[in-house]
Amino acid sequence: MLFGNAMLFTNATLVTMNPTRDIVTDGAIAVEGPRIVQVGKSKDLRGSYPEEQTIDLGGKLVIPGLVDTHVHLAQAMLRGSADELTLIPWLCERIWVLQGNYTEADGYASARLCIAEMLKSGTTTFLEAMLAHRYGFDGIAQAVEESGIRACLGGIVMDVGTYATQTAAMHPGMIESRESLRGVVAMHDKWHGRADGRIHVWFGPRTPGGVTPELYREMSAIARERNMGITMHLAEVEADRTFLQSEYGLSPVRYAERVGLLGPRSVLVHMIWLDDGDVALLAQTGTHVSYNPSSNAKLGSGVCDVQRLLDRGVNVALGCDGAPANNDYDLIREMKFGSLVQKAVSRNATVLPAETMLEMATLGGARALGLEREIGSLEVGKRADFAVVDLHRAHTVPAFRPVSTLVYAATGGDVDTVVVDGRIVVSGGVLRSMNEAEILAEANARAAQVYRRAGLSGAMTRSAWPVL
Known part of the structure; x- marks a missing residue:
């Protein structure tokens, strides 16, 4: 009974x-x-x-329930804003310019749009990568609470306004100081464990070039002290590897080890430009990898060698990334493309079969988030x-x-x-937990306002073909 x-x-x-x-x-x-x-x-x-x-x-x-291990909530309203661009111009000319003009109300509206799409396509848990202060952490946590979804919210940590080999490239509206670290700690105190335990607060530092080694080390020490998760983009494009080799004489993963970023509470995202030593170090430290095939392909960044990671014992999970880099948050679609692109580049039809992709999207994601005892399978006692x-x-x-x-x-x-x-x-x-019609109407209206404030209204409707 x-x-x-x-x-x-x-x-x-x-x-x-x-x-x-x-x-x-x-x-x-x-x-x-x-x-x-x-x-x-x-x-x-x-x-x-x-x-x-x-x-x-x-x-x-x-x-x-599917587990998406790399999500940008604030980018849901920017769907289609930067098609046919590689990562650095994609960031510097469009995404940072648009996000740098967000208000907290925009952040809340975009989060609700993203969550609605994820829930309707079977995602019940997600890991947000980098919540900037301007998006309004409180409002976004409230959106999670209202919607019923399970979330790990990575608050941004940064102290340098650059990206890899690019200097003076970040929109001023996106630049934060080292006080961003204290802001995330405050949000951890306030929100971690709320919504009947569905909200978890993580650190989401910027990629090397946006954070000094000293701040990484300070953040990593706090993460260990509080048992907080860390998620970060790494080795996404060749410029990441070039920058770290030039500045520190280290590969991406060896640099991450030096500043305390590796371990079983870390999820590193993309991880394309790796050598065999990097892969061995990931396995040795129990660090998790989030594979984002659609985003990596669309931006021309390359293809993560997932089979090599799995063969060495690295836990690999799956992520959709953001709407401007993928154009959807549908993890079922992501499973198919994630399998097919690996078969294509390896010319081996047997790699990453359907069963492996579903494992990555469920149990692999649960393990990456430290929630494998709670979610990821249909078993007695689990959520x-x-x-x-x-x-x-x-x-x-x-x-x-x-x-x-x-x-x-x-x-x-x-x-x-x-x-x-x-x-x-x-x-x-x-959708039963939120009013979808209201969410869509607000997202459309607010997206148009963001484009206007950013001075990119023309880009909003620009078409390669004539519109009559």
Whole structure:
């Protein structure tokens, strides 16, 4: 018998991601409060819980909630703002200029837009990379609390307004002092553990060139003292490696080790320009990597050698990055591209199969965030975070191999129901925890205002083809 806020979800195919990777046909999940209390066959659980609220999932696929390990909430409103640009002009000419004109209200509106998209496409947990002070940390944390999603919020740490080999390139509206470190500590004191434990506060320092070694070391010491996570872009473009070799005579990962950035509470993002010594050091220190294939491909940055990392024992998770670098926050789409690009560059059709991609998007993400005991699989005692995907559609039928169909044929638009902490936040494809129409209207209006303030109104509607 279930008590209190209890539900029984029946008649589904469950991809459990448990240690033996069981797939349960005609499966059911019993949920009490925020946790899973039983997983099994529908006939067995119906008999055990005859009086509980029952939701028949109509034969759909249930997967653990997806975990996006690299997100820029503030960039959701900048979708399509910097297409066909490489990273440094992308940042210096568009993204920093636009973000440098944000208000806190803009930050809140963009966060809600991003969260709405993630929830509707099956992402139940995410790691935000760099929340600048101007975006309004309080408002963004409130958006997380209101929406029902689970979040690790990386507050920005910086003290230099440059990027790698570029000098005087950052928009003044994006430059912060070393006091940014104290600001993140204050937000940790205020928000960490809030929203019934769904909010975690991390450090999100800028890439080397934007932070002095002394500030990195100070931040790393505080992170160890407080058991805080650290996430940072590293080795994304060749300029990152060139800068660190020129300035310090070190590779990206060796530099990160020198300033205290490696370890099991660190998630390093992109990680394309690595040598074998870098990979060995990541494995030795238990440092996690977030693989962002669409962003890296779109910006022409290169391709992370994921198989090499996995072969050496490095935990690799998956991330979408931001809307201007990917154009969506759909982790189901990301699984497909993440697999295919590795097959293409290696000319090996066997690398990163569908099962590995789903592991990266669930358990790999949970491990990276230090939450593997709470999320990442459908197991008794874990948080009731899961997504229900409708594979009975023209582009997904037949689905004899559901994991393969999910990764190679489905999209986030096929998600029907999403549950976080035992709360239904999406049902019938409709967002239930927030007003989607209001979110979209506000994001459109505020994005137009940001473009105008940045002096980039022309870029907002510029088309390569004539618009009549």
